Amino acid sequence: MxxxxxxxxxxxxxxxxxxxxxxxxxxxxxxxxxxxxxxxxxxxxxxxxxxxxxxxxxxxxxxxxxxxxxxxxxxxxxxxxxxxxxxxxxxxxxxxxxxxxxxxxxxxxxxxxxxxxxxxxxxxxxxxxxxxxxxxxxxxxxxxxxxxxxxxxxxxxxxxxxxxxxxGDEKEEEGISYDKNITALIKYINRNLSEDLTIDKLSSRFYLSRYYLMHRFKEETGTSIYSFIIQKRLIRARELMREGMSVTEASSQCGFKDYSTFVKAFKKSYSCTPREYLKELNKPQISKEGLQNIDF
Structure with a gap:
């Protein structure tokens, strides 16, 4: 190849x-x-x-x-x-x-x-x-x-x-590592993308200090909590748009309080606006940003 x-x-x-x-x-x-x-x-x-x-x-x-x-x-x-x-x-x-x-x-x-x-x-x-x-x-x-x-x-x-x-439920744990606190946090984020997911709210919910939460998350995942949440919201928004939901409704459903913030984040991640993405749905391709991050 x-x-x-x-x-x-x-x-x-x-x-x-x-x-x-x-x-x-x-x-x-x-x-x-x-x-x-x-x-x-x-x-x-x-x-x-x-x-x-x-x-x-x-x-x-x-x-x-x-x-x-x-x-x-x-x-x-x-x-x-x-x-x-x-x-x-x-x-x-x-x-x-x-x-x-x-x-x-x-x-x-x-x-x-x-x-x-x-x-x-x-x-x-x-x-x-x-x-x-x-x-x-x-x-x-x-x-x-x-x-x-x-x-x-x-x-x-x-x-x-x-x-x-x-x-079945059999799991081979050798060679696998994770932090139970971060696992619980990520599960919560994935299930509550439409909610208020500020660092203060998350640290309060999980009874962990802001510093520890941010530091441990970055240590475990290599990315910040904020960046992770934005990407997860964008992923979900694209799913909803593919299912037929309007751009504005998808934005709101995924926790973006301001439509312009959603458009800006979408364009930064996928090199196109949400409406441009909808037009290209029948032409499957990887975005320019995605091409830089492809891991074969």
């Missing part, structure tokens, strides 16, 4: 990349319009997803939902190899059946605050086989390759859902 292809728009329902590089890149907390699955192969990487920090081992699998803030911290002295899948939620939804929901693995990982699959070797063999065949479809002009690629991708999603469901 060449650099231009990596940094271009996500023009299809799903995409798969196999990347092996040695770069020291510092990412900010961000999110994507699409779901992401990372198959970690080698390197030195710690992945932050919402309030959780995952120290990765070879063939750990990470699921990152499209509304979840995340960032990788990469050791630039080691070769970082991984296979990354991007998929738009609507594509999976279109391929759901009465009995099978292909979005279930993402829903489970979000509900249980558990984004990692660490599998025994015997369960990895089928995943590796499907990934190899899927990557083999890239660039092929053979008859029916596009159909085979879609079928392989859907089969891979079926396998991942089966594995997530099989694990």
């Amino acid at each position: 060449n650099e231009g292809e990596k940094r271009g728009y996500l023009k299809r329902d799903f995409e798969v990349f196999h990347i092996k590089d040695k770069k020291s890149i510092e990412f900010k907390y961000h999110h994507h319009d699409f779901h992401k699955i990372v198959f970690f192969i080698s390197g030195g990487v710690t992945y932050h997803i919402e309030d959780r920090t995952y120290d990765l081992e070879p063939w750990d699998i990470l699921l990152v939902g499209n509304t979840e803030m995340h960032k990788p911290v990469i050791d630039g002295n080691k070769i970082y190899e991984r296979i990354v899948l991007w998929v738009y939620p609507d594509f999976l939804k279109k391929n759901n059946t009465v009995k099978s929901n292909l979005l279930e693995c993402f829903q489970i990982s979000k509900e249980r605050d558990y984004h990692r699959l660490r599998l025994p070797l015997e369960e990895l063999s089928e995943i590796k086989r499907l990934l190899k065949e899927l990557l083999g479809c890239r660039g092929s002009e053979d008859y029916g390759t596009d159909i085979m690629e879609k079928l392989l991708f859907l089969k891979l999603m079926v396998e991942l859902n089966r594995l997530f469901l099989k694990k």
